[in-house]
Amino acid sequence: MSIEVQKPGLWTTVQDGGRWGARKYGVVVSGAMDRFAYRVANALVGNEPQAAALELTLLGPELCAGEDVLLAICGIGCRVEAVPPGGAAAAAVAEAAPLWRPFLLRAGTQLRFRGGFAGSRAYVALGGGVAAEPVLGSRSTYVRAALGGVAGRPLVAGDAVQAAPAGAVSRRLAGALAGTSAWRAGAALAAASWAASARIWPAYGEAPELRVLPGREAGLFTAASVDAWRRSGYRVAPQSDRMGCRLQGTPLALAPGADAEMLSEAVAPGTVQIPPDGQPIILAADCQTTGGYPRLAHVIDADLPLLAQLKPGDTVYFREVSLREAQEALLLRELDLRMLAAAVRARAQEAGAGGL
Numbered sequence: 001m002s003i004e005v006q007k008p009g010l011w012t013t014v015q016d017g018g019r020w021g022a023r024k025y026g027v028v029v030s031g032a033m034d035r036f037a038y039r040v041a042n043a044l045v046g047n048e049p050q051a052a053a054l055e056l057t058l059l060g061p062e063l064c065a066g067e068d069v070l071l072a073i074c075g076i077g078c079r080v081e082a083v084p085p086g087g088a089a090a091a092a093v094a095e096a097a098p099l100w101r102p103f104l105l106r107a108g109t110q111l112r113f114r115g116g117f118a119g120s121r122a123y124v125a126l127g128g129g130v131a132a133e134p135v136l137g138s139r140s141t142y143v144r145a146a147l148g149g150v151a152g153r154p155l156v157a158g159d160a161v162q163a164a165p166a167g168a169v170s171r172r173l174a175g176a177l178a179g180t181s182a183w184r185a186g187a188a189l190a191a192a193s194w195a196a197s198a199r200i201w202p203a204y205g206e207a208p209e210l211r212v213l214p215g216r217e218a219g220l221f222t223a224a225s226v227d228a229w230r231r232s233g234y235r236v237a238p239q240s241d242r243m244g245c246r247l248q249g250t251p252l253a254l255a256p257g258a259d260a261e262m263l264s265e266a267v268a269p270g271t272v273q274i275p276p277d278g279q280p281i282i283l284a285a286d287c288q289t290t291g292g293y294p295r296l297a298h299v300i301d302a303d304l305p306l307l308a309q310l311k312p313g314d315t316v317y318f319r320e321v322s323l324r325e326a327q328e329a330l331l332l333r334e335l336d337l338r339m340l341a342a343a344v345r346a347r348a349q350e351a352g353a354g355g356l
Contacts, residue, residue, distance in 0.1 A: 001067040003126070005159040009061035009113065014130050014149035014161075017050035019138035023289045029269065030140040030148070033242060033285045033308035033341045034121050036333065037074040040196050041125035043341040044072035044102045046169025046348060051129030052139040053059040054161065056122045058311065060113020063124075065105045066223075069163065070127030070174040074196070076204050076309055077190070082188040083110040093190050101195035102344075104177035109188045119204060119309030127170035128218065131162040142286060169348040176351030194347065200336040207233065208306040210282075213326055215272060215295035216265075220258040225278075229296070233315040234280060242286040245310060248325020251278025252296065264290040270299035270307070282307055302329035 005012070013040065018031025032038035032055055042051050055060075060078065073080060080097035085108040088218060105111065113122075121211065132139040132149055141149030150159055166174070173192070177183060183190035203209070218226065234249035250272045267273065271283045273293035282299060283291075284307065299307055300321065310316060 001069050001126075001163045003066075003069065003161045004064045004066060005061055005155045005157055005161065006110065007062040008155045008157055009056055010059035011057035012061050013055050013141035013143070013154045014052050014139055014155075015055040015133050015141060016052040016129075016139045018139055018285070019136050019142070019148070020135050023263065026289050027136060027145075028142060028286050028289060029233045030138065030142040030242075030286055032123065034123070036202055036305040036337070037121070038118050038123045039337050040100065040340065041074040042129070043337065043344050044074075044100070044196060045070050045127045045172055046167055047125060047127070047129050048167075049319045049337075049341070051125070051164070052132055053126070053130060054124040054155075054322040056113065056117075056124065058120055059116055060122060061110045062113070063161075064105050064200040065109050065111075066160070067107045068174070068178070069105050070102060070166070070170055070177070071105055071111075072125045073097065073099050073122060074125075075099060075117055075119065075122020075235075078122050079114040081112045081114060083112055084188040085109070097189060098191045098195070100198075101191055102173055102177075103189045103191035104174055105185060105189050106183075108185070117311075120311045121308055124139060126161075126163040127174060127335065128164040128166035130305065131164040144286070156337060169345055170242045172348040172351045173344075176348075179191075186263075192347070196340055200340070202303070202305045204306065204309055205254040208303075208310070209317045209319050211300045211321045211326065211329070212272065212297035212318050212321060213300060213323060215297045217262070217294035218296055220254055220294050221274070221296065222253045222255045225253040226296075229280070230318055233317050236312050236314045238312040240310070240312065242284055244284050244287055245307060247280045247282065247316065249279070252280065253278060254294075262292055262294065263293075264292040265293040265325055268298075269294065270301065270304055271295055272297040272299065284308070300326040300329060302326070302333045
């Protein structure tokens with residue numbers, strides 16, 4: 001099955017769990033920026049956690065289903081319409097497509113994302129995942145090197161996104177939704193009666209607090225500027241992208257005698273670097289493998305989804321935590337995601353015995 005891209009949106013790419021194992025060769029990891037929303041979308045349609053999905057940025061696309069397809073859309077503040085075939089007349093009977101919930105979309109129906117997002121990114125998972133050719137073990141798109149996805153680039157109008165063969169869970173969910181009264185009556189979509197609970201979401205918002213661990217070069221900066229960094233909010237600059245989030249606020253100052261020149265050393269998504277102007281940069285999914293700026297801190301893995309949803313103009317705050325707290329937060333997040341996936345499998349099993 002396939003989905004046709006009629007309008008590509010601002011920056012829509014194929015992403016999966018990342019291109020791991022090649023950083024020693026200088027190849028970046030890439031993958032979904034908001035790994036929580038991405039994982040939830042895959043879980044809701046019965047995919048494996050690392051299946052490829054579409055990542056939408058700031059402004060969503062217009063898509064058209066070539067065949068009946070099982071989907072889940074996970075994002076913050078998205079407005080999505082399902083428009084059945086029929087031109088202007090059909091637009092008058094468009095249905096709101098649900099978020100954080102699996103649904104079956106009828107062949108020929110358009111998905112239209114209206115307006116911008118409350119966050120920066122949303123994810124569209126297809127039952128079976130997106131069928132792109134793996135490059136170095138990943139389907140993720142890394143545009144700077146033209147790797148992965150669809151020809152290593154963002155989607156454009158006319159692209160056909162193919163779905164991989166659906167697994168047993170996806171097939172059961174789709175079969176159950178095809179048996180609902182709404183679907184039999186010819187509705188553009190049929191949605192499950194259950195959804196991923198907002199209680200397990202990260203603390204999304206326009207002014208989130210990111211928990212951090214101290215970086216290796218934190219001691220190079222004056223105590224006063226580090227204290228100001230902890231107490232002050234920083235605004236997200238328009239130059240932010242998948243490589244890094246540039247911040248604007250109270251500049252960090254080096255302590256007297258501190259040497260700002262350093263050999264390039266390892267960095268990773270979440271590393272907070274301080275360039276010569278003192279304005280922090282938080283590295284993101286497409287970040288380089290090494291860097292030569294002092295590393296002030298590192299955003300814990302459990303809070304990287306909050307970083308992914310920041311948009312220009314948002315304010316972000318920082319709070320230093322212990323390694324134990326960082327590990328506990330990550331373990332609890334993973335537990336929530338695995339419990340969700342198990343619950344979806346149970347729902348699919350019930351569906352096979354008589355409906356959703």
